[in-house]
Every structure is written in C-alpha cells, then in structure tokens.
Amino acid sequence: GENVEQHPSTLSVQEGDSAVIKCTYSDSASNYFPWYKQELGKRPQLIIDIRSNVGEKKDQRIAVTLNKTAKHFSLHITETQPEDSAVYFCAATLSGSARQLTFGSGTQLTVLP
Amino acid sequence: DAGVIQSPRHEVTEMGQEVTLRCKPISGHNSLFWYRQTMMRGLELLIYFNNNVPIDDSGMPEDRFSAKMPNASFSTLKIQPSEPRDSAVYFCASSYPRGGAPGNEKLFFGSGTQLSVL
Numbered sequence: 001g002e003n004v005e006q007h008p009s010t011l012s013v014q015e016g017d018s019a020v021i022k023c024t025y026s027d028s029a030s031n032y033f034p035w036y037k038q039e040l041g042k043r044p045q046l047i048i049d050i051r052s053n054v055g056e057k058k059d060q061r062i063a064v065t066l067n068k069t070a071k072h073f074s075l076h077i078t079e080t081q082p083e084d085s086a087v088y089f090c091a092a093t094l095s096g097s098a099r100q101l102t103f104g105s106g107t108q109l110t111v112l113p
Numbered sequence: 114d115a116g117v118i119q120s121p122r123h124e125v126t127e128m129g130q131e132v133t134l135r136c137k138p139i140s141g142h143n144s145l146f147w148y149r150q151t152m153m154r155g156l157e158l159l160i161y162f163n164n165n166v167p168i169d170d171s172g173m174p175e176d177r178f179s180a181k182m183p184n185a186s187f188s189t190l191k192i193q194p195s196e197p198r199d200s201a202v203y204f205c206a207s208s209y210p211r212g213g214a215p216g217n218e219k220l221f222f223g224s225g226t227q228l229s230v231l
Contacts, residue, residue: 034220043222044204089156
C-alpha cells in the first residue's frame with residue numbers, strides 16, 4: 001500500500017518568514033496530493049491540492065510543488081501570519097483506490113509574533 | 114448546508130461499555146469515511162462507504178469495531194466492548210467526485226467525537 005512520510009513534525013517560524021513542509025510517497029501510481037490544515041480543536045480542512053499532471057499550484061500565500069520523479073511534494077507558505085499556526089497534513093491517493101487517501105503524520109506549525 | 118454533522122461531540126465511558134458514534138454526511142455526497150486520530154498514529158482511515166456500501170474496512174482495528182450506513186444520510190460507528198486504547202478523536206468525512214473524475218475528491222470533515230474510555 002501507499003506510505004506517506006512527512007517532515008518536519010514541528011516547525012517554528014517568525015511572522016513574515018516562509019515555511020516549507022515536505023512529504024514523500026511510495027506508490028508511483030499516486031495521482032492526487034491534497035493538503036489539509038487542522039487548527040487546534042477543529043476539523044481538518046482542505047487548503048490546496050495538486051494532481052500529478054501539474055508541477056506547481058499557487059493560491060495566494062500558499063503553494064504546492066510536486067516532483068513525480070523523486071516522489072515528493074511540498075507545501076510552501078509565504079509571509080506567514082499567526083493564524084497560519086496549525087497542524088498541516090499531506091496526503092496521497094492509494095493506488096488503485098480512487099477515493100482513499102493516505103495521510104502523512106502531520107506538521108505542527110507555529111508562527112511566532 | 115450545515116456540513117458533516119457528528120454526534121456526540123464528547124463521549125466518556127467506562128471500559129467494556131458499548132459506544133455508538135453517529136454521522137450525517139453532506140446531502141448529495143456519495144462517499145463517507147470514518148477516521149481515527151491519535152497523537153501516536155495520526156489520522157487513520159477505518160472504513161469508507163460508497164453509495165452506502167462498505168468498500169474497504171481493512172482499517173478497522175478489530176472485531177470490536179463495526180460500521181453501518183443504512184441510508185445516504187446516516188452512518189454509525191460502534192465499538193463493543195470499548196477499551197482505554199480506543200480513546201481518540203473519531204472523524205467522519207464525506208465527499209463527492211468533483212467534475213465526475215475519480216481521485217480528486219475533497220474531504221469534508223465533521224467536528225469529530227472526542228472519545229475517552231476510562
């Protein structure tokens with residue numbers, strides 16, 4: 001089955017700096033890579049996603065890049081703000097099962113004022 | 114739409130008791146998922162349904178866990194008997210295939226049920 005590794009597990013940045021979270025996946029057939037944000041005590045919510053036929057996607061201050069050859073993808077947050085503090089989860093589809101997602105272990109991002 | 118609705122929000126029970134978690138997916142969504150979240154294991158998929166039919170329950174930890182979806186608007190996850198190691202946040206999520214294409218469904222999570230088994 002699919003295996004998704006996520007690093008780092010915790011990340012602290014100063015407000016205004018950039019944050020990068022990286023994930024690797026094992027199944028080369030995976031074709032969809034979403035990122036979910038979970039604020040403390042809240043539900044996970046999709047913030048951005050990318051499909052395997054695209055190398056990069058941006059949405060305001062967040063962007064995701066995908067390297068299919070190396071089987072890794074990254075979340076980039078620029079000009080971080082305190083409200084970006086949350087746990088971020090990457091995920092990848094499980095090959096052969098279109099509606100299953102394997103989640104990474106999560107990254108606790110703290111933006112220091 | 115009120116989103117995915119889960120109940121109860123919090124459940125405290127004693128070891129050995131039966132626990133039933135409930136979920137109402139978003140109307141029109143044809144897939145429903147049950148996840149368990151713990152610090153040690155992160156987000157784990159327990160089971161998912163498509164058009165009310167269980168498709169994959171390989172994530173269900175053991176026979177003490179069972180899930181049903183009697184209709185498109187309701188699902189339950191039952192633990193009987195419950196054990197302290199079952200303590201976790203249980204999320205229900207629903208989705209639909211955006212643009213009709215598989216593999217890019219957005220998951221809509223409920224608020225979760227915080228289960229504590231003493």
